[in-house]
Amino acid sequence: MIYTVTFNPAVDYVIHLEDIELGAVNRTESEEIFFGGKGINVSTVLSNLGAENIALGFISGFTGKAIESGLNKNGIKTDFIELENGITRINVKIKSKEETDINGQGPVISHEAISGLLDKLKVLQRGDFLILAGSIPATMPDDIYEKIMERLKDSGSNIVVDATGDLLKNVLKYHPFLVKPNNHELGELFGIEINTEEEIIEYAGKLRQMGARNVLVSRAGDGAVLSAENGEVIKMGVPSGKVLNSVGAGDSMVAGFIFGYLQSGDYRDALKLGTACGSATAFSAGLAEKEKVEELMKIL
Ligand SMILES: Nc1ncnc2c1ncn2[C@@H]1O[C@H](COP(=O)(O)OP(=O)(O)OP(=O)(O)O)[C@@H](O)[C@H]1O
Numbered sequence: 045m046i047y048t049v050t051f052n053p054a055v056d057y058v059i060h061l062e063d064i065e066l067g068a069v070n071r072t073e074s075e076e077i078f079f080g081g082k083g084i085n086v087s088t089v090l091s092n093l094g095a096e097n098i099a100l101g102f103i104s105g106f107t108g109k110a111i112e113s114g115l116n117k118n119g120i121k122t123d124f125i126e127l128e129n130g131i132t133r134i135n136v137k138i139k140s141k142e143e144t145d146i147n148g149q150g151p152v153i154s155h156e157a158i159s160g161l162l163d164k165l166k167v168l169q170r171g172d173f174l175i176l177a178g179s180i181p182a183t184m185p186d187d188i189y190e191k192i193m194e195r196l197k198d199s200g201s202n203i204v205v206d207a208t209g210d211l212l213k214n215v216l217k218y219h220p221f222l223v224k225p226n227n228h229e230l231g232e233l234f235g236i237e238i239n240t241e242e243e244i245i246e247y248a249g250k251l252r253q254m255g256a257r258n259v260l261v262s263r264a265g266d267g268a269v270l271s272a273e274n275g276e277v278i279k280m281g282v283p284s285g286k287v288l289n290s291v292g293a294g295d296s297m298v299a300g301f302i303f304g305y306l307q308s309g310d311y312r313d314a315l316k317l318g319t320a321c322g323s324a325t326a327f328s329a330g331l332a333e334k335e336k337v338e339e340l341m342k343i344l
């Protein structure tokens with residue numbers, strides 16, 4: 045079974061406007077609402093591809109309820125823990141001349157709620173996949189992913205971590221199956237700016253030396269580079285298309301990569317499906333749908 049965990053789900057409020065003026069009343073040209081948060085996006089794309097999975101995490105208030113019922117209506121299985129206080133955040137994604145995200149902090153997560161999640165994770169067994177993705181609310185210590193991995197270290201499950209900074213660094217010693225920083229996040233981990241493919245390969249290799257089994261570095265419109273556990277370095281560009289909304293492209297790539305790997309056990313196939321899913325999301329208003337992914341697989 046594949047499980048995703050989203051500590052900090054979000055209603056993504058995507059607004060489109062030609063220009064934005066700070067300090068003035070601005071009006072949108074159009075807007076959309078999506079049920080997001082990184083793990084939830086992974087669950088949605090897995091489900092669109094036909095891969096059974098369960099979305100775990102914390103929800104709260106009316107926004108949390110909307111996410112849960114919206115996902116369930118779309119056939120995505122959830123087993124969220126409902127928090128007693130606060131509301132699940134609303135993240136504003138401004139699509140104007142430039143793309144700007146304003147992501148909320150998220151509600152406080154109590155110790156009891158965390159214990160509840162750790163209990164749910166006891167079901168993980170050999171061969172299962174667990175995807176830990178996204179930020180944690182600001183009130184939480186940033187060793188929570190580490191704690192989860194410590195508990196699961198003898199379970200034989202494969203853990204994927206899509207997070208940044210210390211949240212990511214702290215888990216490397218537990219040998220995650222996959223980490224997926226983008227090239228900027230990879231640079232930030234080492235306090236440098238990464239510009240070239242050679243630098244990506246070098247620093248992805250360093251993350252492997254630090255413990256990650258596979259390192260997938262995404263580069264938006266420039267594609268992705270995989271430094272795989274068998275020593276292979278595989279590069280992949282992107283198909284051409286019109287970018288409509290790249291929110292969740294990275295999460296879609298993770299979903300495609302995992303499903304591709306589960307189907308064939310081959311890293312190139314995994315990267316190809318990951319790329320097709322990432323680009324299918326970038327070329328769609330919402331997240332990647334199966335039809336679009338299949339269309340892009342043919343031209344990759
Ligand atoms: N402009 C684009 N054109 C084509 N494909 C894209 C584009 N942007 C993203 N993709 C696809 O999606 C993958 C992941 O994108 P990106 O590197 O932006 O991830 P990310 O930074 O984690 O994104 P997010 O945080 O929005 O989920 C890329 O490697 C590529 O395959």
Ligand SMILES: O=P(O)(O)OC[C@@]1(O)O[C@H](CO)[C@@H](O)[C@@H]1O
Nearest residue numbers: 054080081082135147178179292
């Ligand atoms: O604040 P985080 O958890 O780092 O990121 C949250 C988020 O930006 O990530 C997803 C896209 O990857 C969106 O659905 C969501 O709003």
